[in-house]
Amino acid sequence: xxxxxxxxxxxxxxxxxxxxxxxxxxxxxxxxxxxxxxxxxxxxxxxxxxxxxxxxxxxxxxxxxxxxxxxxxxxxxxxxxxxxxxxxxxxxxxxxxxxxxxxxxxxxxxxxxxxxxxxxxxxxxxxxxxxxxxxxxxxxxxxxxxxxxxxxxxxxxxxxxxxxxxxxxxxxxxxxxxxxxxxxxxxxxxxxxxxxxxxxxxxxxxxxxxxxxxxxxxxxxxxxxxxxxxxxxxxxxxxxxxxxxxx
Amino acid sequence: xxxxxxxxxxxxxxxxxxxxxxxxxxxxxxxxxxxxxxxxxxxxxxxxxxxxxxxxxxxxxxxxxxxxxxxxxxxxxxxxxxxxxxxxxxxxxxxxxxxxxxxxxxxxxxxxxxxxxxxxxxxxxxxxxxxxxxxxxxxxxxxxxxxxxxxxxxxx
Amino acid sequence: xxxxxxxxxxxxxxxxxxxxxxxxxxxxxxxxxxxxxxxxxxxxxxxxxxxxxxxxxxxxxxxxxxxxxxxxxxxxxxx
Numbered sequence: 001x002x003x004x005x006x007x008x009x010x011x012x013x014x015x016x017x018x019x020x021x022x023x024x025x026x027x028x029x030x031x032x033x034x035x036x037x038x039x040x041x042x043x044x045x046x047x048x049x050x051x052x053x054x055x056x057x058x059x060x061x062x063x064x065x066x067x068x069x070x071x072x073x074x075x076x077x078x079x080x081x082x083x084x085x086x087x088x089x090x091x092x093x094x095x096x097x098x099x100x101x102x103x104x105x106x107x108x109x110x111x112x113x114x115x116x117x118x119x120x121x122x123x124x125x126x127x128x129x130x131x132x133x134x135x136x137x138x139x140x141x142x143x144x145x146x147x148x149x150x151x152x153x154x155x156x157x158x159x160x161x162x163x164x165x166x167x168x169x170x171x172x173x174x175x176x177x178x179x180x181x182x183x184x185x186x187x188x189x190x191x192x193x194x195x196x197x198x199x200x201x202x203x204x205x206x207x208x209x210x211x212x213x214x215x216x217x218x219x220x221x222x223x224x225x226x227x228x229x230x231x232x233x234x235x236x237x238x239x240x241x242x243x244x245x246x247x
Numbered sequence: 248x249x250x251x252x253x254x255x256x257x258x259x260x261x262x263x264x265x266x267x268x269x270x271x272x273x274x275x276x277x278x279x280x281x282x283x284x285x286x287x288x289x290x291x292x293x294x295x296x297x298x299x300x301x302x303x304x305x306x307x308x309x310x311x312x313x314x315x316x317x318x319x320x321x322x323x324x325x326x327x328x329x330x331x332x333x334x335x336x337x338x339x340x341x342x343x344x345x346x347x348x349x350x351x352x353x354x355x356x357x358x359x360x361x362x363x364x365x366x367x368x369x370x371x372x373x374x375x376x377x378x379x380x381x382x383x384x385x386x387x388x389x390x391x392x393x394x395x396x397x398x399x400x401x402x403x
Numbered sequence: 404x405x406x407x408x409x410x411x412x413x414x415x416x417x418x419x420x421x422x423x424x425x426x427x428x429x430x431x432x433x434x435x436x437x438x439x440x441x442x443x444x445x446x447x448x449x450x451x452x453x454x455x456x457x458x459x460x461x462x463x464x465x466x467x468x469x470x471x472x473x474x475x476x477x478x479x480x481x482x
Contacts (some may be wrong), residue, residue, distance in 0.1 A: 037426070042412060045405055048381030049343060049371055052415040055422050057375075059429045083255045102436050110425040117421050119368045120341030124351075126283040164263060168270045179274075181282040181304060183351055185373040197375040215433070219440055226444040233451050242451045 009086045011228045012237050018221035025221065029214030033062075036208030044201050056114040058205055061188070062212040064107035067135060068170055070100040070216065074142075075167040078160035088224075090156040091231070093163060094146055095223035099216065101139035108132055119183055127176035128184035131169055138166040152231070284351050290362070291330035297356050303332060304351040304370060312346055325350060325362070336364040343369035 040058030047054040074096060080089035111129070112122045123129065145162055149155035177186045188202070189195050195202040232238045248256075274281060284304035285295040295301055308331055311324035319338055323346075324331045334352050344350060349370035354363045376384075406412040415422050 041422075041426070042404055042406065045377035045379075046416075047375045048378040049348075050375075051418060053418040053421055054375060055415070055418075056425045059425060063429070079256075079259055082259050083252050099436065102432050106429055106432055109428055113421050113425050117418055118341075118343055118371060120343075121366075121368055124283065124368065127281050161262075164259065165266060167263070168266050172270070172274065180278065181284050181286065183283055183304075183368060183370055185371055188373045188375070196373045198377065198380065200377075201375055215437075219437065222440050222444055226440070226447050229444070229447050229451060233454070238451060239455055242448055242455060 009084075009088050011088060011091070011232055012235075014088055015225055015228055015241075018225055022218055022221050025214050025218035029211050029216075029218055031211070032207050033211030033215060036062075036204045036206070036211055039204035040201075040208065044204055045198075050118050053114060053117045056110050057188075058208050060107060060110040060114060061205055062209045063103045063110065064132070065209055066212050066216055067100055067104040067107050067132075068173060070096055070103065071135065071138070071163075071167065071170055074100070074163050075170075078163040081156055081160045082164075087231075090160070091224050091227045092220065093142070093156075093159060095227050096216075096220050097139055097142045097146070099219050099223070101136065101143065103216075104132065104136045104139055108136060124183045126182040126184060127180045128173065128182050131173045131176050134169050135166075135173060138162075138169065141166075287325055287327045287330045287332045290332050290356065291360075295356055297358060300353065300355060302351055302353045303334070303356075303362050303364075304349065305332075307344070307346050307348055307350055309346045325352065332360070332362050334362045334364055334367075336367050338365070338367070340367055341369040343371060 037058055041055055044055070044058075046052050074093050077089040077092045080086050081093070108129075111132075115124075116122050142159055142162055146155050146159050149158055174187075176182060177184055188197055188205075197205075229238060229242075284302035287303070287305045289295055290303060295303070303325060305325040305327045308324040308326045311322075311331075313322045315321070320335065321337075321340065322333065322335050324333050326332075334354075336352065336354075344367065349372065351368045351370050352362060352364035353366040353368075356362050404412075406415075413419055413423075
């Protein structure tokens with residue numbers, strides 16, 4: 001087990017695994033996401049109360065869900081960076097932070113556009129919306145802090161601490177709709193209960209969430225490869241790889 | 248595990264636990280400010296300040312909506328099935344506004360315990376269903392009412 | 404199909420602008436992010452390759468003329 005853990009820390013080993021996984025992640029991700037979205041947009045029945053505006057859920061939930069789970073993954077990687085000083089964990093945090101930023105922005109944007117026809121307002125300062133906005137700033141802060149520090153090792157530690165401090169926001173986002181009075185409705189998917197929508201609505205939603213996960217995996221592999229190449233450009237294997245790719 | 252790593256892990260865990268406690272206490276202390284709105288029970292118990300801009304939220308009571316025929320003025324009662332508060336509002340209501348639906352109104356509480364709103368937002372729940380299913384459910388519940396009504400009349 | 408016609412699908416009973424602007428933003432940003440990440444990786448590979456070739460070219464030159472040491476700056480896009 002420990003050997004696997006150490007192997008995982010080797011950038012060269014990861015680079016090869018990522019290259020092999022990426023075509024599957026990309027194809028599967030696009031397939032599931034497109035299937036979920038087409039199903040949700042054109043074939044799922046409309047909602048009795050909100051009509052067709054609820055169809056925004058098929059991208060709102062995947063982006064919001066991923067935005068939070070990417071942050072949790074970053075927090076795990078931050079612990080690994082701080083405790084085991086594993087380089088690959090730091091590469092992960094640095095590579096996926098911009099992806100998380102885009103996902104958080106998209107979930108806020110789609111939420112606002114959905115809120116206008118249903119609630120009657122684009123924005124309201126309730127606990128769910130505000131904590132999600134804080135998540136956007138956290139992603140922005142992680143990216144900015146990483147760029148502000150030139151030394152790779154100090155940047156990795158500072159960023160890890162910031163990521164860990166911010167992780168308390170995640171349960172707040174998750175439970176805000178239960179702990180406080182909010183305008184935002186409670187979650188549709190709960191771990192312990194059946195989803196509060198019929199199958200012809202939640203199956204496409206599940207497909208698009210899974211598709212987003214795979215697509216995120218592809219983006220993470222691609223961006224980590226880039227970061228590894230930048231950091232290891234003086235090593236023998238990168239030289240071999242770069243020259244081989246040319247022929 | 249290496250002792251240095253163990254030490255680092257303990258520091259990280261302490262950091263997280265301390266932070267969680269700090270944030271938990273802060274949000275607990277601020278819970279009334281984090282709540283978006285007062286519910287009717289809180290208002291009737293006098294917890295909500297009078298003549299300060301606040302939000303009130305709850306369900307629109309069935310059969311309580313009275314529309315003024317000459318203007319956009321609407322009056323309705325907001326309830327949490329425990330207490331209810333009369334609300335007065337002039338303006339265009341959101342599409343989802345209906346009796347039995349959730350609303351959040353922004354405005355001031357006057358001295359008579361009436362809530363004068365200048366903005367009304369619709370609040371919906373997490374249940375989604377196709378219109379046919381909703382109709383069927385409504386019919387079923389009405390049928391049940393009828394059944395129980397007739398059962399009652401039989402027992403009389 | 405939940406809609407009778409393509410135009411009904413487009414209008415979505417008046418909710419069309421909301422739904423379609425959300426999906427437009429989603430596809431624009433996601434595809435943009437994917438293309439940008441892909442191009443950036445290729446740019447980094449290209450930059451590495453050029454750096455290596457420059458160095459090896461210099462080494463052969465150095466061997467031939469035994470000229471003084473020079474510094475090469477490898478330019479890599481950081482964004």
